[in-house]
Amino acid sequence: MSNESDDYWSLTDAEREYAALNLNEHEHDREKNISEMRQWILENKDLHTRTDDFYILRFLRGCKFDMKKAKTKFRNYHELRATVPEWFANRDPLLPELQEMFQMGVFLPLRKFDHEGRLVVIIRASVHDPSKHKQSNVFKAGKMILELASRYSKEVSLYGVFAIFDLDAVTLGHALQLPPAVIKRAVHSWQSCYPMRTNSMEFINAPVYVNFVLNVFRKFMTPKMKSRVHVHTRGLKNLHKKISPNILPLEYGGTDGTVKELTEYWKTRVENDREWFIEDEKYKMISTDNNSIKPS
Numbered sequence: 001m002s003n004e005s006d007d008y009w010s011l012t013d014a015e016r017e018y019a020a021l022n023l024n025e026h027e028h029d030r031e032k033n034i035s036e037m038r039q040w041i042l043e044n045k046d047l048h049t050r051t052d053d054f055y056i057l058r059f060l061r062g063c064k065f066d067m068k069k070a071k072t073k074f075r076n077y078h079e080l081r082a083t084v085p086e087w088f089a090n091r092d093p094l095l096p097e098l099q100e101m102f103q104m105g106v107f108l109p110l111r112k113f114d115h116e117g118r119l120v121v122i123i124r125a126s127v128h129d130p131s132k133h134k135q136s137n138v139f140k141a142g143k144m145i146l147e148l149a150s151r152y153s154k155e156v157s158l159y160g161v162f163a164i165f166d167l168d169a170v171t172l173g174h175a176l177q178l179p180p181a182v183i184k185r186a187v188h189s190w191q192s193c194y195p196m197r198t199n200s201m202e203f204i205n206a207p208v209y210v211n212f213v214l215n216v217f218r219k220f221m222t223p224k225m226k227s228r229v230h231v232h233t234r235g236l237k238n239l240h241k242k243i244s245p246n247i248l249p250l251e252y253g254g255t256d257g258t259v260k261e262l263t264e265y266w267k268t269r270v271e272n273d274r275e276w277f278i279e280d281e282k283y284k285m286i287s288t289d290n291n292s293i294k295p296s
Contacts, residue, residue, distance in 0.1 A: 011154070018117075019158060024065040033060055033067065040071060048286045049078055054152075058195035061157045077193040081284035084185065086136035088284065091144055091277045093270045097134070101141035102270060104128055105263030109149040112247040112256060117159035118199055119149060120243055122252070122262075124166050130173035135182065145266050148273060150196055160197035162243065164252075168205035175213050187220040203231045204239055 011019060019025035037056045041047055049055075059077075063069035081088045093102065101107075104127050110120040128138055150156040178186075190198055203210065210231060218226050232238045236253040248254025249262055270277070 015154075015158060019061070022064070023061050023158070025061060030057070033065060036067065037070060037074070041074070044075075046286055047075070047078055049074075049283050054157075058150075058157045062195040062197055073192060073195065075285070076188075077195065078283070078285045080189055080193045082286070086134075087140050087143060089281060091140065091281055093144065093274050093277060097137050098141055098144075100133065101128070101137055102267040103263070105259055105266075106138050107142035107145045108249075108259065108262045108266060109145065110247050110249075110256070111262070111265065113155050113159070114162055114243055114247060116162075116199075117155050118162045119153070119156045119160070120162045120164065120247065121146070121149075122164045122166060122249075122259075126167055126170035126174050130171065130177050135177035139186070144270055144277060146194075148266075148269060156196055160199040162199055163201045164239065164243075165201065165203045166205055167203055167207065167210060170207060170210075178213065178216075180216055180219075183216050184220045187217060187225075191222060191225055198225070199228065200242070201225075201229045202239060202242065203229070204236070206231050206233055208233070 016027070034053050034056050037060065038051050041049060041051055041056075059070045059074050060067075063073055092098070104124070106124050106127055108122045108124065110122070114120050123142065146161075150161075203214065214229065214231065218229065221229070230238075240248075240253060245252075245254040247256050249257050249259050251259045
């Protein structure tokens, strides 16, 4: 994965063609679009946010360079950061409750992109103990790692995310941690806030009753998002048709390391970025006496 943000302009011919055909991104007006977004951000006094080129470009790519949609998503994201402190406040990775999440490996991006260039993420939805661990901390830890995995990645901004939800050993206790209000907020964050596209959501090791819960998720999804949800019971055959075992860990029928190695990798990376996460908490929607400027 890229470790620097200064290579986002340096697209290969294939990336440039993909961006033009699928994201409506063209080199001759990209800088103009970024400048327009930055000017709009500066005019919105309630937005306390980063304004570097790549940060803005991620929202433009996530909305296929539709300026109105990008402005709406930008506001939604920073409003979410302000109104859901249980996900976005107290993000010191050394806090005991977050250390537990990282040690369990609740959210594990793979270290290699798939054949379409997408970031593949394994969400181990039932690895925590619902009698001991708060669902909000599960979400918080996952969002921290997702931000870290995508922060400097032109690939994620171009090609999006392929999400694998592992429901092995899921219990009623896990389901009870997801009342409709929490599900609605989670779906809203995926669809309308984050500056990246979720291209596929694969639910594996699903129990027979999983659709009772997933139907609540679907209730809040757009038709496009619903079409990207796929449910698989036992076995990995169908998953391997979509994701090569060459990039999956051993426990998922792959050959690229183990879950333990991935867990340790991301735990170390988050801890190494501790100061960034602590400083980043300040970027969010803030109250102001001035009227907010709406997307236009």
